[in-house]
Amino acid sequence: MSFITKPKVQWSGQRRNPLGLTIRDYEGGMSTLCAGCGHDSVTAALVQAFWELAIKPEQVIKMSGIGCSSKTPAYFLNGAHGFNSVHGRMPSVATGALAAQRDLIAVGISGDGDSLSIGMGQFAHAVRRNINLLYIIENNGVYGLTKGQFSASADPGSKSKAGIENRQQAIDPVATAISLGGSFAARSFSGDKAQLVPLIKAGLAHPGCAVLDVISPCVTFNDHEGSTKSYAWTREHHESVNSPDLVEPADAIEASYDEGQELPVKLHDDSVIRFRKLESDYDPGDRARALEYLERHRAEGKVVTGLLYFDPNQPEFHQLSGTALQPLRDIDFERLNPGADGLEQMQKKMR
Amino acid sequence: MTQKSSHPSRVNDFVIKIGTVNGTGSASANTLLMKALFRMGIPVTGKNLFPSNIQGLPTWYEIRASRDGYNARTGRVDVMVAMNAQTYEQDLAEVSPGGYLIYDSSWPRDGQLARDDVQLIGIPLADMVNRHFTPARVRILMKNIAYVGALCALMNIDRDVVRALIEETFAAKKKLIEPNMQAIALGHDYARKHFDCPLPVRAEAMNGTDDHILIDGNQAAALGCLYAGATVGAWYPITPSTSLMDAFESLCKRYRIDPDTEEKRYCVIQAEDELAAAGMVIGANWAGARAFTPTSGPGISLMGEFIGFAYYTEIPAVFFDVQRVGPSTGMPTRTQQCDLMAAAYCSHGDTRHPVLLPADPRECFELSVAAFDLADRLQTPVFVLSDLDIGMNDWMVPKLSWDDDYRPDRGKVLSADELEQLNAFHRFDDTDGDGIPYRTLPGSHRKGAYFVRGSGHNRFGGYTEDAEQYQEVVDRLLNKWETARERVPQPIRTDSGHHTNIGIIAFGSSHGAVTEALAQLADRGIHANYLRLRAFPFGNDVQAFLDEHATVFVVEQNRDGQLRALLKLETHTDPGKLVSILHYNGLPLPSNAVSERIRDHVRKEAVA
Numbered sequence: 001m002s003f004i005t006k007p008k009v010q011w012s013g014q015r016r017n018p019l020g021l022t023i024r025d026y027e028g029g030m031s032t033l034c035a036g037c038g039h040d041s042v043t044a045a046l047v048q049a050f051w052e053l054a055i056k057p058e059q060v061i062k063m064s065g066i067g068c069s070s071k072t073p074a075y076f077l078n079g080a081h082g083f084n085s086v087h088g089r090m091p092s093v094a095t096g097a098l099a100a101q102r103d104l105i106a107v108g109i110s111g112d113g114d115s116l117s118i119g120m121g122q123f124a125h126a127v128r129r130n131i132n133l134l135y136i137i138e139n140n141g142v143y144g145l146t147k148g149q150f151s152a153s154a155d156p157g158s159k160s161k162a163g164i165e166n167r168q169q170a171i172d173p174v175a176t177a178i179s180l181g182g183s184f185a186a187r188s189f190s191g192d193k194a195q196l197v198p199l200i201k202a203g204l205a206h207p208g209c210a211v212l213d214v215i216s217p218c219v220t221f222n223d224h225e226g227s228t229k230s231y232a233w234t235r236e237h238h239e240s241v242n243s244p245d246l247v248e249p250a251d252a253i254e255a256s257y258d259e260g261q262e263l264p265v266k267l268h269d270d271s272v273i274r275f276r277k278l279e280s281d282y283d284p285g286d287r288a289r290a291l292e293y294l295e296r297h298r299a300e301g302k303v304v305t306g307l308l309y310f311d312p313n314q315p316e317f318h319q320l321s322g323t324a325l326q327p328l329r330d331i332d333f334e335r336l337n338p339g340a341d342g343l344e345q346m347q348k349k350m351r
Numbered sequence: 352m353t354q355k356s357s358h359p360s361r362v363n364d365f366v367i368k369i370g371t372v373n374g375t376g377s378a379s380a381n382t383l384l385m386k387a388l389f390r391m392g393i394p395v396t397g398k399n400l401f402p403s404n405i406q407g408l409p410t411w412y413e414i415r416a417s418r419d420g421y422n423a424r425t426g427r428v429d430v431m432v433a434m435n436a437q438t439y440e441q442d443l444a445e446v447s448p449g450g451y452l453i454y455d456s457s458w459p460r461d462g463q464l465a466r467d468d469v470q471l472i473g474i475p476l477a478d479m480v481n482r483h484f485t486p487a488r489v490r491i492l493m494k495n496i497a498y499v500g501a502l503c504a505l506m507n508i509d510r511d512v513v514r515a516l517i518e519e520t521f522a523a524k525k526k527l528i529e530p531n532m533q534a535i536a537l538g539h540d541y542a543r544k545h546f547d548c549p550l551p552v553r554a555e556a557m558n559g560t561d562d563h564i565l566i567d568g569n570q571a572a573a574l575g576c577l578y579a580g581a582t583v584g585a586w587y588p589i590t591p592s593t594s595l596m597d598a599f600e601s602l603c604k605r606y607r608i609d610p611d612t613e614e615k616r617y618c619v620i621q622a623e624d625e626l627a628a629a630g631m632v633i634g635a636n637w638a639g640a641r642a643f644t645p646t647s648g649p650g651i652s653l654m655g656e657f658i659g660f661a662y663y664t665e666i667p668a669v670f671f672d673v674q675r676v677g678p679s680t681g682m683p684t685r686t687q688q689c690d691l692m693a694a695a696y697c698s699h700g701d702t703r704h705p706v707l708l709p710a711d712p713r714e715c716f717e718l719s720v721a722a723f724d725l726a727d728r729l730q731t732p733v734f735v736l737s738d739l740d741i742g743m744n745d746w747m748v749p750k751l752s753w754d755d756d757y758r759p760d761r762g763k764v765l766s767a768d769e770l771e772q773l774n775a776f777h778r779f780d781d782t783d784g785d786g787i788p789y790r791t792l793p794g795s796h797r798k799g800a801y802f803v804r805g806s807g808h809n810r811f812g813g814y815t816e817d818a819e820q821y822q823e824v825v826d827r828l829l830n831k832w833e834t835a836r837e838r839v840p841q842p843i844r845t846d847s848g849h850h851t852n853i854g855i856i857a858f859g860s861s862h863g864a865v866t867e868a869l870a871q872l873a874d875r876g877i878h879a880n881y882l883r884l885r886a887f888p889f890g891n892d893v894q895a896f897l898d899e900h901a902t903v904f905v906v907e908q909n910r911d912g913q914l915r916a917l918l919k920l921e922t923h924t925d926p927g928k929l930v931s932i933l934h935y936n937g938l939p940l941p942s943n944a945v946s947e948r949i950r951d952h953v954r955k956e957a958v959a
Contacts, residue, residue, distance in 0.1 A: 058797040061638075074802060074814075081793035082802035083637065085630065086660050092585075092627035096634025096642060097793065099583045099618040104638065104794050122630070125623040324614040328582040329639035329792070331616050333759060336580040338606045340753040343578070347750055350564035351390070 006030040017054040018269075026051045028075040033068060038190035038216030038231075039138050043075045045193055046107070046136075049200040050077060053268060060105045061097055065090040065119060068145055069111030069138035069216070088119025091126035094133050095317070101327040102318050105204065106133045112153040113143050116171045120152075123173070127182040127209050131317045134203040134210045137173050138190075140218040141229035148221035159226030174308055175294050177211040178287055183314035184210035185290075187305045189238050190217065191231060195305060198244030198273045202265040202307060205273075208316045215303060234303055241282040241293075241306040242275040263310060275307045284310045361552040363393045363418035363559075365429040367502070370442045371495070372435050374406030380495035381412040383516055384502060385745060388416050389565055390512045392557045396422040396863075397745040398939055403590070403684045409438045418559060422711075422746060423864035424941040429552045430506065432498050434476075440464055451550060453501060455494075472546060474501050479537045484530065493534040500538025507549035509556065510535065562750050568741035569645075571712035572671060573598035574751065575719025576643055577606065580759050581669070583642035585620040585631035587650060590683045591739040592673040595645035625650035629657035629668075636667045637803065639792040641723050641759065643669035648677050648690045651697060658732050659698025660805045662828075665779070665788070667726035667733075667762070669719075670694075674738040676937045685937030686739035688859055688908040694734040695887050695917060701825065705835050706734040706887040710862035711741060713748040718885070720757075721840060727762040729835050730790060738908075740860040740939040763789045770796040778812035779824055786831030832888060839886035842893060845869075849878035853953070854900030856893075858884040858914065860939065861906050867942035868949065877953055879904070884914075889921055897924040902956070904949055906932040908940055 006029055014022040026047045031040050050060070057079030064070035066087035073082045085093045090108050098106055108126075115123040115137050126135060141154040153173070154166040177185040184206045188196040196214065203210030215234045217223050223230045228237075242263065247255050249270040257264045263275040263284055275284070283289055290309045297304045324331065338346075367384070371377035378399070385397045393416045402408040415425065431452045433442040439454065446452050448468040454460065456473030465471060480493045503510050513535060521527040542548060569592065576584065576599050586596045600619050607616040622628035628644045635642035646654065651672050661668050674690045676682035694706045705725055707718040718735055726733040763783075770776060770791060778801040779788045788810075791799030801812040809820035810827070847869070857865045862883055869881055882896045897903060897918070905915040912931040919926045932948050934940045 056797075058800060059794055061793045079797035079800050081791075081800050082804075083634075084802065084804040084806070085633075086656050086805060089626060089630045089657065092622065092630025093634035093637070095620065095627075096583065096585060096631035096636075097638035098634075099585075099620060099631065100635040100638035100640030100642065101792075101794055121623050122627055125627065129620075318618075321618055321620075322613065322615045323618050324609070324612075324616050328616065328618060331582065333580050336582065336607065336616060337578055340755050342606065343574070343751055343753045346574075347564050350566050351386075351560075 017051055019054045019056065021051065021054070023047060023051045025079070026057065026077055028073070028078045031072070031075045033071065034220045036219040037068070038140060038214070038218070039069055039072050040075070041190040041193065042136065042138055042196070042214050042216055043072050045196040045200055047076045048193070048197050049204065052197070053201055053204060055105055055204070055268070059103070060107065061094070063090045063094045063097070063106060063108040063133075065110055065114040067111040067114045067143075068218075069109055070114055072109050072138070088114050088117070089122055090114065091119065091122040091131070091133070091135070095126060095129065095131050098131055098133065098317070099323075100329045102132070102323065103327055107204070108133050108135045110135065110137050112137060112139045112141060112151040112173075116152040116173060120171075124176070124180055127177050127180045127211060129317045130183055130208040130314055130320070132207055132209070134200065134212065136212045136214060138216040139173065139213050139229070140216050140222050141227070142218050142222040144218050144221055155228040158228040159224075161221055161224055163226070172294065172298065173211060173213045175291060178291055178309045182211055182309065183208040183311045185309040186211070186307045187213040187215070187303070189215045189234050189303070189305060191235060192238070192305070195240060195244060198246065199307065201267055202244070202273050205265055205267040206312065208314055237301060238303040238305050239297065241279045241304060241308065242277050242284065243306070245274045245276060247272040247274055263307060265307070265310070265312070278306070284308055361429060362555050363416055363557060365416055365552045366425060366427050367414045367430045367432065368428045368442075368445070369412045369432040369498070370435045370438050371410055372437070373402060373404060373408050373410040375495065376492045377410070377412070377434070377495045379520070380499050381414070382745070383496070383513065383520075384499050384508070385414050386516050386565065387508050387512045388414070388554055389560050389747065390516070391509055391554055392560050393418065393554055394420045394422070394559045394747055396747055398424065398740070399744055400938065401684050403682070409435050416554065418557060420559060421863065421867040421942065423867050424939050426941040426943040430502070432502070434494075434498065443469065451552065453498065453505070472505065472542075474498070474538065474541055476538065479541065480534060483533065483537060489530070493530065496531050496534035497538035500535035501542040502538075503535065504539045504542035504548045505546060505550050507553040507555065510539065560747065563747050564750050565745050565747055566712045567594070567743055567745055568709065568712040568715040568737050569595040569673065569743060570598045571715040571751070572645070572719045572735065572737065572742070573602055575716045577602045578753060579641060579720040579723040581641040581643050581723060582616065583618050583620070583632070583635035583640045584644065585622050585628040585635070585642065586644050586646065587622050587625045587628050589625075589647045589650050591675055591743045592645040592647050592650075592671060594743065595671060595673065625653035626657065629654035632668045633657055633661050633666050636726070637793070639764070641727070643671065643723075645671040645673065647673050647675045648693065649680065651690060651693055655698045658704070659700055659702045661732045662698065662702045662704065663700070663805055664803050665730040665790070666803070667730050669722045669726050669733055669735065671735045671737065673742040674736065682937045684739070686860065686908065686939055687935055687937065688738055688861065689913070689935070690736065691907075691909070691913040691917060694736055703832060703888070704732050704734055705729065705839050706736050707840060708736055708858040708885050708887070709741065710859055710883065711748050712746045713751060714885075715741060716751050718840060724760040725835075725838060728760050728787070728838065729831060730762060730787060731831070731835070736859065738860050744939075763787060765789050765791050765799060767796040770798040773798060776801070777810060779808065779810045779827070781810070781827050781830070785834045786827055786829070787834060836888045836890050839888065839890070841890055842885055843883045844892065844896065845881040845883070847873065847878035847880050851878040851880060852901035853877070853879040854896055854903040855879050855881045855906060855949070856884060856896070856903055856914070856918070857881075857906040861908060864940040864942040864945050865906055868945035871942065871946035872949060875950060877950060879949070887917065887921075889918070893918070894922050894924070897922055900928070902928055902930060904930050904932050904952070906945055908934050910935045
């Protein structure tokens with residue numbers, strides 16, 4: 001993964017978050033992706049979201065696999081530990097890290113190749129375990145680093161840059177996550193920052209595995225006529241089921257929510273993102289209907305975006321496991337080891 | 352046959368082999384028998400020779416009693432308990448001349464199936480238990496207990512000891528004690544009435560098991576993980592390593608659950624496959640926990656990519672490989688030492704890993720703790736290479752001991768305070784000159800933030816494709832390898848006390864057979880010095896041993912002589928003097944296979 005150190009430009013009058021940090025403090029190295037790459041917009045949205053949430057960078061771990069998307073953790077949050085693992089295996093490393101230190105705020109950046117082909121198994125099991133991870137899939141329908149092969153999310157009938165038609169079925173990470181019993185499934189578009197930033201914040205706040213599929217066009221290999229993951233196609237066909245509003249913490253306690261019409265997601269600082277319904281018949285709490293809605297709109301060639309499924313009450317991995325609240329790595333050795341006397345006792349039964 | 356086995360008296364020196372059908376509950380009867388001998392003070396080992404199957408296939412259990420404390424197989428069977436009609440013929444053929452075969456005489460046996468040199472002892476076990484017990488399942492179980500009863504009479508096994516064991520086993524279900532004792536009595540009384548008891552092959556109480564325990568290697572390794580302070584275990588079930596994680600989890604349930612809050616001070620994750628298990632272990636170690644995974648050969652193959660990643664990114668991790676027979680699925684319930692190469696050089700690119708080589712369950716315990724310390728100290732994956740024989744069989748070993756002053760060696764981890772004092776932190780800078788840089792844990796301090804990457808990186812941790820910067824890091828990893836050489840457990844040398852130019856090198860579960868073979872050879876006037884390896888990389892002691900001996904027999908349980916190959920690659924020795932003694936049929940190495948082949952070789956050399 002290549003990157004160039006970005007000069008940090010600070011000037012007086014820059015806005016500071018409650019930690020006293022400016023948005024520059026949340027940036028990373030200079031991106032080496034192609035100019036216009038959707039992934040850079042996702043990176044910018046992440047910087048914005050972390051800054052707005054005033055999360056200490058050192059509390060965050062940035063996890064990724066291999067591919068263009070997986071390079072991007074180098075481009076945000078320089079103050080956070082990053083982990084560029086092997087292809088398709090980001091979820092297992094994140095699972096292990098969170099097992100050791102459950103208080104870390106984990107963001108995983110993956111792509112459609114990394115998560116829907118080589119890493120399909122790990123994607124599925126991270127969702128199933130409901131690990132506390134914001135799992136972003138930067139989805140462009142194509143293998144960029146190896147120059148333009150179709151990925152598993154390429155729609156049937158879409159065409160490669162060379163004009164070849166994809167005839168295999170597409171895997172939809174959102175529908176997959178919902179059918180796997182995921183607790184949070186959302187989709188956005190790298191070109192829609194107004195929707196993307198609140199969804200990232202909601203995903204970070206969600207105590208479980210938040211799958212966020214971001215249609216993030218590849219300008220070099222999949223932005224042509226005949227592609228269904230291009231900027232033009234996505235702009236034209238994406239359709240949002242709900243629209244986010246932020247309610248500041250001071251007002252959040254007072255605010256009333258119109259049940260059925262709004263979906264409140266509480267953030268770390270007690271503020272609330274309110275997802276207002278745009279589609280009257282869409283209920284993000286209803287798994288079967290969400291899947292049916294996605295399927296119906298997929299057939300119509302629509303790219304449905306928004307917070308598409310949400311169950312804040314589903315127990316997260318550590319709740320399921322019954323793990324101690326104190327991070328395992330911080331537990332004193334004396335509390336882990338039964339000592340010489342304990343060993344002596346145990347061995348009485350071994351005679 | 353060897354000197355020992357031609358000894359006229361077979362008191363406390365015999366092998367009992369029991370052939371049954373798996374899934375019939377014979378394991379508890381066999382354990383009872385072995386424990387009874389152990390409690391009588393007679394050194395014993397038990398080897399379970401079982402199929403990869405749950406119910407209905409032949410399975411055997413071999414108990415060796417040895418007043419001299421030898422624990423290997425011997426190539427002998429003194430008393431065969433042939434409970435499986437399916438394998439009767441084979442079982443009869445296996446009995447050593449002068450031995451005994453006990454069979455269930457409830458049904459007539461073909462007169463052809465007899466041997467002049469084997470005494471047949473028919474006991475109507477099924478008839479007796481069917482008359483005495485209902486329902487069917489109880490009858491099946493009690494038939495096993497009844498053959499233990501018969502052996503008590505025939506082999507002079509103390510019935511009071513047997514009763515005490517049964518009482519302990521059923522302490523929570525007391526009503527099962529009497530039926531079990533009745534089954535013992537049925538077998539015992541019939542044998543006593545119809546045969547000349549006890550046989551010359553028999554037990555007599557002695558004092559050979561004080562301060563010893565019976566334990567299998569997986570249980571002992573799990574104890575090692577518990578005592579080393581491992582908190583995260585990730586795994587995918589695979590024979591023969593499964594019982595390691597099962598044991599760890601049950602130990603944790605006993606010792607690591609808060610009595611008030613019921614919170615668990617551990618996290619065991621059953622992964623979706625071995626790739627994920629490796630990723631979880633690496634992630635957990637990176638984030639500061641001690642984490643491990645138990646697996647076997649096929650799992651190591653799958654974990655290979657991640658193991659190379661952890662080597663290059665310098666993340667500690669402990670991998671238990673409880674070896675089974677390969678290649679491929681091989682024979683999953685049989686034993687081999689066939690993953691030595693796979694572990695030592697696991698993964699693509701230039702990679703080498705410390706591999707610890709326990710020889711018995713006691714060392715499984717000790718070397719597990721050592722593995723966590725080494726992994727943390729060296730910041731690299733460390734293997735503990737056990738095998739099915741050690742891992743799943745019951746061994747008699749000296750009691751495990753623990754020093755309460757022990758504290759984990761977490762190696763070079765910078766705390767938040769230390770980071771605060773630093774001007775700048777560079778992940779791969781070798782400031783101490785031992786090849787080991789400093790690391791930081793996520794969540795500790797912004798100054799410690801760095802980017803883990805399996806791609807080319809320089810000593811600052813930054814991405815690089817620069818020829819010199821790349822090479823600087825991989826060369827420094829070689830310095831670390833030299834540090835590893837000094838820090839791994841050193842080999843144990845046993846000299847013959849005679850002038851000799853014959854050496855033997857072995858590791859792991861071959862140790863028991865080699866120890867006995869040395870005595871067998873000495874009885875024939877062949878003296879050899881013995882070096883038991885306990886780890887890879889090899890230190891100076893290995894080179895010195897090779898230099899000192901004109902012929903070095905390399906004893907190992909695989910087809911291709913993997914240890915011999917590793918010695919050729921990793922030492923400066925003349926390969927011509929390394930003579931392989933190989934055993935790889937899946938059964939634990941018998942001592943006579945070692946001594947006879949060494950003797951043949953030495954004889955041929957003398958003639959030539």
